[in-house]
Amino acid sequence: THMAILLTETAADQVKKFMTENGVGEDSFLRIGVTSGGCSGLSYSLGFDNNFDDTKDTKYEHFGVNVVVDKKSSLYLDGTKVDWHHS
Secondary structure: OOOOOEEEEHHHHHHHHHHHHOOOOOOOOOEEEEOOHHHHEEEEEEEEOOOOOOOOOOOOEEEEEEEEEEEHHHHHHOOOOOOOOOO
């Protein structure tokens, strides 16, 4: 299958933990997007959403976390791996 975005198990665990701690509804998903940021190139956006549009969005599921990417962003995000690093 074609995978635009890969969420690692560690990242998925952190997302689930964040959702629980911050009262994010279970019907919400992680939306990852790209917006053109003028002279600085592309800006990446990461946030929780529960508005899914099957004409514009693609949904992936990794380790119990639903990840949604709009089709325009997926052109730029193809093959992206989202991981979690402790600071």
